[in-house]
Amino acid sequence: MNSIVTALPGKIASVFTRLDSPYLNGGQQLAVKYFSVATVLFFAQLLFGLLAAIQFVAPGFLFGWLDFSVNRMVHINAMVVWLLYGFIGSVYWFLEEESGTEIAGLKLGNIAFYVLTGAVTIVVLVYLLIQTGPGKDSTIWFINEGREYIEAPRWADFGIVAVMLVFFYNVAGTFMKGRWSGISGVLTLDLIALAGLYCAGMFYLTNITADQFWWWWVIHLWVEATWEVLVGCIMAWSLMHLIGARRKIVQTWLYIEVALMFGSGILGLGHHYFWIGTPDYWFSIGGFFSALEPIPLVAMVVHSVYDAGVHQFKSRNHPALAWIIAHTFGNFLGAGVWGFMHTLPQINLYTHGTQWSASHGHLAFFGAYATINIAFFYMAVQKWRGNVWMGGELPGNGWKWKWAMALLNIGVLGMTVALLIAGYEQSFIERAVEGSTWSGYFSAQNHPWFQQAMHWRLLFGLITIAGLVLLIWDLMTIGKGETRPALQLSEA
Ligand code: HEM
Ligand code: HEM
Ligand SMILES: [Fe+2]
Numbered sequence: 246m247n248s249i250v251t252a253l254p255g256k257i258a259s260v261f262t263r264l265d266s267p268y269l270n271g272g273q274q275l276a277v278k279y280f281s282v283a284t285v286l287f288f289a290q291l292l293f294g295l296l297a298a299i300q301f302v303a304p305g306f307l308f309g310w311l312d313f314s315v316n317r318m319v320h321i322n323a324m325v326v327w328l329l330y331g332f333i334g335s336v337y338w339f340l341e342e343e344s345g346t347e348i349a350g351l352k353l354g355n356i357a358f359y360v361l362t363g364a365v366t367i368v369v370l371v372y373l374l375i376q377t378g379p380g381k382d383s384t385i386w387f388i389n390e391g392r393e394y395i396e397a398p399r400w401a402d403f404g405i406v407a408v409m410l411v412f413f414y415n416v417a418g419t420f421m422k423g424r425w426s427g428i429s430g431v432l433t434l435d436l437i438a439l440a441g442l443y444c445a446g447m448f449y450l451t452n453i454t455a456d457q458f459w460w461w462w463v464i465h466l467w468v469e470a471t472w473e474v475l476v477g478c479i480m481a482w483s484l485m486h487l488i489g490a491r492r493k494i495v496q497t498w499l500y501i502e503v504a505l506m507f508g509s510g511i512l513g514l515g516h517h518y519f520w521i522g523t524p525d526y527w528f529s530i531g532g533f534f535s536a537l538e539p540i541p542l543v544a545m546v547v548h549s550v551y552d553a554g555v556h557q558f559k560s561r562n563h564p565a566l567a568w569i570i571a572h573t574f575g576n577f578l579g580a581g582v583w584g585f586m587h588t589l590p591q592i593n594l595y596t597h598g599t600q601w602s603a604s605h606g607h608l609a610f611f612g613a614y615a616t617i618n619i620a621f622f623y624m625a626v627q628k629w630r631g632n633v634w635m636g637g638e639l640p641g642n643g644w645k646w647k648w649a650m651a652l653l654n655i656g657v658l659g660m661t662v663a664l665l666i667a668g669y670e671q672s673f674i675e676r677a678v679e680g681s682t683w684s685g686y687f688s689a690q691n692h693p694w695f696q697q698a699m700h701w702r703l704l705f706g707l708i709t710i711a712g713l714v715l716l717i718w719d720l721m722t723i724g725k726g727e728t729r730p731a732l733q734l735s736e737a
Contacts, residue, residue, distance in 0.1 A: 254359075261281070264277050265277075266629045266630075266631075268630070268631045268632060269628060269629060270341045270342075270347075271341065271347060271348055272337040272338065272339075272340045272348045272351070273337070273341070273628065273629075275334075275351065275354055275358060276334040276335070276338040276625060277334070277629060278334075278358055279330045279333050279358065280330070280618075280625055282330050283327040283328075283330035283331045283334065283622075284327075284717060284720070286323045286326055286327035286330065286365075287323075287327045288710075288713060288717070289319070289323045289369075290323040290327060291706070291709060291713055292710070293316045293317075293319040293323065294320040294706060295703070295707070295710060296316040297313055298702055298703045299703060300313045300316065301313075301699040301702070302699050302700055302703060315373070315376050318372060318389075318396055319373070322394065322395075322397070323369075324610060325395065326365055327618075328472075328610070328614045328615070328618060331614075331618030331622075332472075332479070332618070333412055334625075336416060336479075337354070337415075338621060338624070338625060339486070340416065340419050341419070343426060343429055343482065344419045344420045344422070344423030344424060344429065345423045345424050346419060346422050346423030348415055348419050349414065349415055349418030349421075349422055350411070350415050350418065351415075353411050353414070354411060354412070354415050356411075357407075357411040357412065360404060361404070361408045364401050364404045365401075368397055368398065371398070377389070384398075385398065385399055386399045387400065390402070390449075392446055392460050393460075393464075395443075395446045395460075395463055395464075399447065406440070406443065406444070409443070410440070413440060416429075416432065416433055416436060420433060426492070427500070428481050428499065431477070431499060431500075431503055432475070432478040435474040435475055435478065438466075438470070439467065439471040439472070442462055442463050442467060442471060443463055445462035445463050446462070446463035453521075453522075454521050454522035457517075457521045458518070458521070458523060461517045461518070464517075466514060468580075468609070468614075469510040469513060469514075469538060469580070470506060470510040470511055472613075472614065473510065473576075474502075474506055476576075476614065476617050477499050477502050477545070478499065479617060479621070480545070480548075480573070480617065481495040481496065481499045482495075483569055483617075483620060483621070483624065484548075484552050484569070486561070486624070487561055487566050487624070488553055488558075488566065488734070489556060489734035490552045490555075490556065494552065495552070498548040501544060502541045502545055505537075505540055505541035506538075506541045508537070509534050509535070509537035509538045509541065510534075511534075512531075512533075513531065513535035514531070515527040515528075515530040515531020515532070515534065516532070516535040516588045516590075516593065518531055519590050519593055519594075519597070520593075531588075531590070532588065532589050532590050535584070535588040538580070538584060538585070539577070539580075539581030539582065539584070542573075543581065545577070546573040546574060548573070549570055549572075550570065553566060553570065559732070560732070561627070562624055562627050562731070563635060563637060563639075563646075564623040564635065564643070564646040564650070564723070565620040565624045565627075565635075566620075567646075567650060568616050568617070568619045568623065569616075571612075571616045571650070572612070572616035572617040575612020575613055575616050576609075576612055577612075578608060578612055579607075579610070579611065579612035579613060580609040580612070580613050583605040583608050583609060583661070583665075584605055586601075586605070587601055587602070587605065594676070595672040595673075595676040596672045596676075599668040599672055600664045600665075600667035600668035600671060600698070601664070601668025601669070601671070602668070603664045604660075604661050604662075604667075607657060607660055607661050608658070608661040611653075612657075623720070623723075626723060626724060630724040630725070630727065632730060632731045633724045633728075633729065633730065634727055634729035634731055634732070635727075635731065636731075636732050639723070645718060645719035645723070646716075646723065648712075649712050649713075649716035650712075650716075652711050652712030652715060653713060654712075655705070655708060655712075656706065656707075656708035656709025656710075656711070656712055657705075658705075659702075659704070659708065660701075660702045660705040660706060660709065664702060666698050667694065667695045667698035667699065669694075670689060670694040670695050671689045671695065674688050674692055675688065675689035
């Protein structure tokens with residue numbers, strides 16, 4: 246027994262060190278570990294999403310074993326965690342090149358990776374095997390905190406904060422040791438805000454309005470402020486790397502986008518305060534500022550497409566550039582357009598908490614955040630293989646990456662439209678016609694438009710996961726046996 250306990254960590258570490266590649270620097274080796282776990286969690290996310298979607302059309306499915314509430318929770322928490330893994334990996338990926346020096350505490354960074362991955366594994370096992378507990382403090386500490394999207398029990402919260410501190414130390418410490426840039430300055434300040442806001446979801450208040458008030462500081466201020474700024478930094482760096490965009494240009498865009506994002510996103514928080522018992526002035530503040538939120542997202546589309554156009558879409562890595570462009574459009578459509586549709590209180594009165602929100606949630610998280618992480622997976626695999634060619638004229642005309650991209654995007658768009666139809670029907674029947682009554686709720690749930698939409702969502706969900714399987718296959722094979730070196734870019 247003892248020998249198993251002492252040998253196990255070494256065994257686990259050896260699984261990950263097998264991912265090392267002589268072509269990568271220290272930060273990039275660590276990034277590849279993060280990306281690998283992210284991909285596994287992405288797959289788990291979709292698997293549990295599918296189980297939940299099946300339960301919408303066949304409610305008895307797995308009942309008593311793996312209830313809808315558990316599947317839904319694993320689905321959305323796996324999403325948050327894999328996206329964070331992807332972000333941390335992306336920053337570690339460019340940290341050494343951007344700072345011009347080695348990472349300040351690479352060993353510590355590696356330890357933090359294993360600690361975090363161990364904690365995530367335990368949390369998921371508890372979700373699946375124990376599932377629920379009594380309404381006591383012990384449940385909050387050891388099973389589930391009960392806050393949608395950030396359900397990790399409190400012991401894990403402290404672990405997450407500790408790991409984030411190590412990450413922050415590495416980012417700030419490395420730039421301090423090497424050189425600063427516009428991108429790294431914005432990134433470092435943003436990480437302080439990102440980690441700080443997580444603490445707003447860690448304390449427990451018995452007043453549900455007060456509790457939700459703070460919970461939104463994590464949920465909204467992450468996705469509509471700090472995560473947006475983070476992807477702004479990541480995109481700026483990748484445009485320089487992929488198409489040779491000029492630093493001066495990408496940084497100017499970055500400053501404008503960040504100013505607009507914080508200008509609208511922070512007070513835009515008010516669009517979650519309409520109906521939870523907060524004062525009435527949030528109607529005007531939330532309505533006004535959140536309606537401005539699409540503006541920086543338009544700027545990001547213009548920025549990426551314009552830059553790529555100037556360079557005639559010549560890139561070192563076609564799949565990565567395609568996913569970066571998918572990111573800017575997905576961000577604009579999912580967050581900007583789909584968010585704008587229901588952000589005015591006059592409309593949100595009818596749409597609040599319907600499948601309309603789920604429609605927006607899917608397109609926004611996928612469009613804004615899954616896409617840019619996938620772009621980084623492609624950049625990573627290119628260098629991992631020895632900085633090989635990944636432009637046009639790939640074997641088989643690059644059918645795998647193109648089909649993976651098509652299936653994933655068609656799948657998510659299809660689910661989005663199905664959910665939008667269901668949400669429209671709910672707003673109309675349950676809210677407008679039946680005045681939000683109990684019987685109105687059931688009329689809406691039993692309406693054919695709702696029922697059919699749930700079937701369509703399942704079908705498009707299957708298409709999405711097929712796309713992911715193909716994507717993983719492509720990531721494991723692309724560039725294998727390639728002898729041509731990557732395209733050399735001259736700074737235009
Ligand atoms: C990438 C950025 C964004 C992501 C990932 C995102 C994601 C989400 C998600 C998952 C929800 C559901 C939350 C819940 O469980 O209650 C939500 C709600 C909402 N989002 Fe976004 N969102 C983003 C940006 C935006 C923007 C820019 C706007 C406005 C222009 C917006 C407007 C709203 C509104 C009004 C709600 C509340 C829906 C309701 O009342 O049920 N979102 N968002
Ligand atoms: C195989 C594909 C997928 C299926 C079948 C699926 C299914 C589901 C289901 C059944 C729910 C619960 C909805 C409810 O409570 O009414 C859900 C929620 C959610 N899913 Fe997915 N999903 C899939 C892919 C994705 C992807 C790719 C993302 C984003 C990257 C995502 C993000 C979310 C979010 C943010 C929520 C919470 C929405 C809200 O509370 O408004 N899902 N999903
Ligand atoms: Fe929001």
